[in-house]
Amino acid sequence: MHLFLLLILQATAAIGQIDPAHCRYPLGMEDRRIKDDALKASSQWHETTGPQYARLNREEGDGAWCPAALPSVSQYLEVDLGRLTFLTVIGTQGRYIRNSGNEFAREYRVNYSRDGKLWKSWRNRQGNEVNAYTSVIKDLRPPIVTRYVRLLPVTRLSTTVCMRVELYGCSWDDGLISYSAPEGQRMQPPGYPIANLNDSTYDGVHERGKLFGGLGQLTDGVIGQDDFTRTHEYSVWPGYDYLGWKNDSLEYVEMEFVFDRQRNFTSMKVHSNNMFSRDVKIFSSVSCWFKPHFVWEAEPVEFRTVLDDRNPSARYVTVDLNHRTAKSLRCHFYFADVWMMFSEISFQSGNKHARANKTAAPSASATPDDGKTPILIGCLVTIILLLVIIIFLILWCQYVCKVLEKTLIKQALVFPTACGGGYAEPDITQCTPHQCFHSNAPHYAETDIVRLQGVTGSNMYAVPALTVDSLTRKDISAAEFPRQQLIFREKLGEGQFGEVHLCEAEGLPEFLGEGSPLPDRDGHSVLVAVKQLRADATSQARNDFLKEIKIMSRLNDPNIIRLLCVCVSSDPLCMVTEYMENGDLNMFLSQREIESTLTHANNIPSVSLSDLLHMAVQISSGMKYLASLNFVHRDLATRNCLLDRRLTIKIADFGMSRNLYSSDYYRIQGRAVLPIRWMAWESILLGKFTTASDVWAFGVTLWEIFTLCKEQPYSLLSDEQVIENTGEFFRNQGRQIFLYAPPLCPPSLFELMMRCWSRDIPDRPTFEGLYQALKPHVNQS
Structure with a gap:
């Protein structure tokens, strides 16, 4: 009974709500649910290469659809899905025809x-019409x-x-085919970033400040x-997820919704922002x-x-539409504050196609009352009341459990307990999360999380205890460099008490002398990072x-950023580290494609699979060195790997301080910043940072490399959903979400990820084991 009621409640909640992360079902090309007569093409080379042969993974006819002429704007393959569909993914193949053909569309x-x-x-989220990528599976975003x-x-x-094709998505039960609205506006508040609240993916007409005839965000x-x-x-830019308007030019926001057919509307759900500290509230009314004909x-x-002036959370507002029947709706939304912002609107429809006539005469075939009707009605009312009480109790229990769970996770994020201490391999059996959450031990690990970010904003390594109470200049092995020979070029980032600068250091190779890690620049200045x-x-x-x-002075490895010198004889204190002219690995890879004939022919910046494997080996080598010293990096990611012209990688630590990567970090109560998308579950829930949690982050870094840094890990999940997912890892009931296998990644390498x-922490490989496992891949490539 419990399970049955849950299924009913979940099904009801899901109506009209589309989750792109789960709406990825094959729509029927491969299994023939899409019939041949639903396929058309502009032309075909031969009757054996017609559109009916454009089915993924099938080897029929001559193996695929092939147009009669070379590709141009006039050549197309058309698929009729039979009904409105929410399309999220396109899969393509070329022609194989039992190894006798290799024609395929690169784009x-x-x-x-x-x-x-x-x-x-179709246009991307920046509003640009682009070619799809060359990979077999292409996510449509949006x-x-x-x-x-x-x-x-x-x-x-x-x-x-x-071409052979499969389309993926799910049914669009909403039936909405277009909405019209005023164009979104730009918010330019003093002291805050500019927020562009426009509908950048709207596929209708933009004219005289109005949007009409399309769908969008x-x-x-x-x-x-x-x-x-x-x-x-x-x-993307701040405000991207919302369409928003200001009340200085509008008395209300008028929106019109057009549907595929007449529907009997039960409700409309509008997801609204309510950040009242920034003059934003949900609509007042x-x-x-309704337009039935x-x-x-x-x-x-x-x-x-x-209205709610206590809780600033965005939320769905459900508007009761009273079972009114129509094919079009026109709604006026009235302001409750200066700004009003929506991110999603959906509609729920009943099975009836007309409103009930409350004054209708009784049916001529009505059965007369035989005296038992009151008893039956009483029984039914009793049963209904019992069901309502049961449902209420179930919902209340679920609500209490969820509140407790979220409270515990939040406490773990802000107040990890003493279970998170130490730098040896953790033994989870020594302390369960339940015990950790309720321990009376002092919450000293809070300081550890807050200080994940050092004083200059860069990441701070966790190391075996180092005392600095009596630290003097004699304890610093790095040489004192003349600060007047450092020439400022650019501020890379900042923290609470310091900054990271990109500088030119004049005469530094000569100053360091023999054994300098810097290349000989014949007297020219070199680029360095200065904290x-x-x-x-x-x-x-x-x-x-x-x-x-x-x-930093203890680190000496070809794949770790080196401390070169210091300026500590006078204030301000400075440390000078290596910097690579090619910048960080994230930026380097995101601007490149995988090496192919096409990239060579068109001079497109590219990298080979061998390059990617070589990068992975170098990062594992550098991390193997850190692990040998019992150092824990705590922020391993491609943004913290620097690259020289020979594709040599050096692991760095100042990605956290750069505004460019601020969206990669989750801020807790305005203080601590955590790279949660790269963090192991025990780091998020228990505050445990160890070499084993660095191994987890290395797996995510590998995933970044083999997606060419084209997207953020767990890009379809919000920060809060990522945290909830770590709870699923702890519960270990098989509901946790993993990153998908990148198309470029060999299966054996994804298995390593x-x-x-x-x-379970003991099941993770060591960095020594990772290095030994990755080396043969480079030799084979």
């Missing part, structure tokens, strides 16, 4: 139509609502192309966060008119919102800075 464009008449070009899809192969060479399945300046997407009905549905303590730093910050110098993400 293709996507056009789509909801009615088969008006065709639109996804599209459509019935008809056209794939238009593109080639830069005069070659024949052939309000139907992409991504709900905005509590802070509207933070986004779920990687490398809404009035909706050709004219609008005079009587609207009125709904007044219960500088500000004059207003506290005595504790000064001690931490000296401790960091002592830590999965071992890095083992729930």
